[in-house]
Amino acid sequence: MPVVDLAVTAKRGLNERLHRLPHDTLETVWLIENPQGQHALAAGLTAPVTVEIAGHAGYYCGGMNQRATLIVHGNVGVGVGENMMSGKIHVKGDASQSAGATAQGGLLVIEGDASARCGISMKGADIVVKGSIGPMSAFMAQSGNLVVLGDAGDALGDSIYEAQIFVRGSVKTLGADCVEKEMRDEHRRALRQLLDSAGIDGTVSVDEFRRYGSARRLYNFHVDNAASY
Amino acid sequence: MCGIVGLFAKDPELEPELGRLLASMLGVMSDRGPDSAGFALYGAGERGRIKLTLRGRDLDGVASALGEGVLGTIRDTHLVLSIAGSDEARVRTWLAEQRPDLVIIGAGERIEIFKEVGRPAMVAERFGLPDMAGTHGIGHTRMATESAVTTDGAHPFSTGRDQCLVHNGSLSNHRNLRRMLERRGISFATDNDSEVAAGYLSWRLREGASLTEALEASLDDLDGFFTFVVGTESGFAVLRDPIACKPAVMAETDRYVAFGSEYRALVGLPGIAHARVFEPEPARVYAWQRA
Numbered sequence: 001m002p003v004v005d006l007a008v009t010a011k012r013g014l015n016e017r018l019h020r021l022p023h024d025t026l027e028t029v030w031l032i033e034n035p036q037g038q039h040a041l042a043a044g045l046t047a048p049v050t051v052e053i054a055g056h057a058g059y060y061c062g063g064m065n066q067r068a069t070l071i072v073h074g075n076v077g078v079g080v081g082e083n084m085m086s087g088k089i090h091v092k093g094d095a096s097q098s099a100g101a102t103a104q105g106g107l108l109v110i111e112g113d114a115s116a117r118c119g120i121s122m123k124g125a126d127i128v129v130k131g132s133i134g135p136m137s138a139f140m141a142q143s144g145n146l147v148v149l150g151d152a153g154d155a156l157g158d159s160i161y162e163a164q165i166f167v168r169g170s171v172k173t174l175g176a177d178c179v180e181k182e183m184r185d186e187h188r189r190a191l192r193q194l195l196d197s198a199g200i201d202g203t204v205s206v207d208e209f210r211r212y213g214s215a216r217r218l219y220n221f222h223v224d225n226a227a228s229y
Numbered sequence: 230m231c232g233i234v235g236l237f238a239k240d241p242e243l244e245p246e247l248g249r250l251l252a253s254m255l256g257v258m259s260d261r262g263p264d265s266a267g268f269a270l271y272g273a274g275e276r277g278r279i280k281l282t283l284r285g286r287d288l289d290g291v292a293s294a295l296g297e298g299v300l301g302t303i304r305d306t307h308l309v310l311s312i313a314g315s316d317e318a319r320v321r322t323w324l325a326e327q328r329p330d331l332v333i334i335g336a337g338e339r340i341e342i343f344k345e346v347g348r349p350a351m352v353a354e355r356f357g358l359p360d361m362a363g364t365h366g367i368g369h370t371r372m373a374t375e376s377a378v379t380t381d382g383a384h385p386f387s388t389g390r391d392q393c394l395v396h397n398g399s400l401s402n403h404r405n406l407r408r409m410l411e412r413r414g415i416s417f418a419t420d421n422d423s424e425v426a427a428g429y430l431s432w433r434l435r436e437g438a439s440l441t442e443a444l445e446a447s448l449d450d451l452d453g454f455f456t457f458v459v460g461t462e463s464g465f466a467v468l469r470d471p472i473a474c475k476p477a478v479m480a481e482t483d484r485y486v487a488f489g490s491e492y493r494a495l496v497g498l499p500g501i502a503h504a505r506v507f508e509p510e511p512a513r514v515y516a517w518q519r520a
Contacts, residue, residue, distance in 0.1 A: 037493040038493065094507070097473065135511065
């Protein structure tokens with residue numbers, strides 16, 4: 001297993017090595033030591049490898065990820081998994097702002113809390129946050145699922161399109177055009193799958209969650225809604 | 230962009246290390262602000278005496294020309310005068326008359342402020358920050374976007390005794406606020422918006438607010454983006470605007486509280502691996518006081 005100590009190896013060297021990996025590489029598990037909050041760690045990966053980061057990571061960790069599995073044993077800075085296409089990112093600590101921003105696919109699991117703008121403009125990814133999320137989360141979220149076991153801050157789902165939000169705790173306020181929606185069997189099944197994929201066992205019941213989504217009142221311009229755009 | 234840092238020692242044994250730790254935090258934040266840097270440190274004070282930090286050239290002989298009882302320490306382009314509290318008016322008058330070229334950038338029982346144009350690590354080195362001791366300190370690395378790269382525009386700003394502020398962000402109603410504060414007797418040395426934020430807090434503190442109350446009031450009165458780190462003689466506080474536009478991360482242990490624009494600034498702190506690392510919430514005041 002390749003072990004890269006970022007106290008002695010430059011980050012760019014590491015990222016270049018990861019980018020050059022062929023998709024059938026036998027070096028499938030990497031360990032990154034001493035990340036020290038550096039930015040863009042393991043960003044832009046395309047090979048189906050597992051990269052474990054032993055410590056806190058900085059901005060854009062695992063950004064644009066495709067196929068790879070990232071496990072961060074610490075906190076992550078702004079924009080973890082930004083524009084992720086596929087694969088999985090598992091953050092053992094907290095995430096800063098804009099976690100999973102614009103992410104198009106894959107699964108982002110955050111064990112702790114995620115701060116403001118979690119899932120902003122998400123476009124198909126699944127995000128599961130075991131703690132709480134900050135204000136303005138899922139702003140203009142287009143598709144995918146945001147699951148929150150804790151609470152949500154102000155203006156949840158403002159100007160949301162077709163993403164689904166499931167929150168177990170309280171929601172401080174809903175943003176423009178975001179409403180609570182009925183939880184039907186199909187949603188319960190989908191939520192159960194999401195919880196399972198995030199390693200959350202049956203002790204957390206899907207019946208504890210509420211579902212939020214778009215009221216679809218802002219899709220087309222209407223002058224009466226001018227103040228809400 | 231700008232980077233800001235702050236360190237507040239809870240454990241007195243950390244005080245001799247404060248300058249060294251703050252210098253390394255500033256150095257890391259060069260990436261966020263390579264133009265200029267500054268810091269304020271709360272060092273040793275003596276009852277009945279105050280320190281004036283002056284900035285300018287030809288500093289040799291200023292302290293001796295002021296006469297007996299005035300002690301001066303020159304650090305690069307700055308001079309810290311230690312004077313009897315009762316002598317302050319005379320010293321200020323003398324400086325205004327004899328040395329109008331010198332700028333008083335800070336005054337108080339314990340505060341010392343240093344700022345200069347250049348790479349932050351170099352600025353810290355020039356002033357000898359690594360060898361300074363203190364109970365708490367704040368620092369700033371500047372990437373000028375709206376105004377020129379000058380020492381005047383560098384942080385921290387001090388508009389009240391033993392008070393200082395560093396700011397990452399920009400305020401949009403600082404002109405109105407400046408006029409309001411000037412009418413209430415707060416004076417400003419620069420055109421900088423961050424100095425207005427400092428002046429606002431000085432005004433609130435003067436009117437009897439606690440540091441926490443002053444910062445809470447600023448949420449209603451300041452319009453714009455900000456993350457502030459603020460120091461007073463015994464206090465240290467952090468506040469972010471209600472949408473948390475600018476980054477912030479904090480670490481707390483039994484020994485210290487630390488603030489950085491990015492976690493990278495904190496990695497050199499002792500015991501950071503076991504610190505409680507968290508992101509301050511928007512519109513919430515975090516404050517610590519020395520006993």
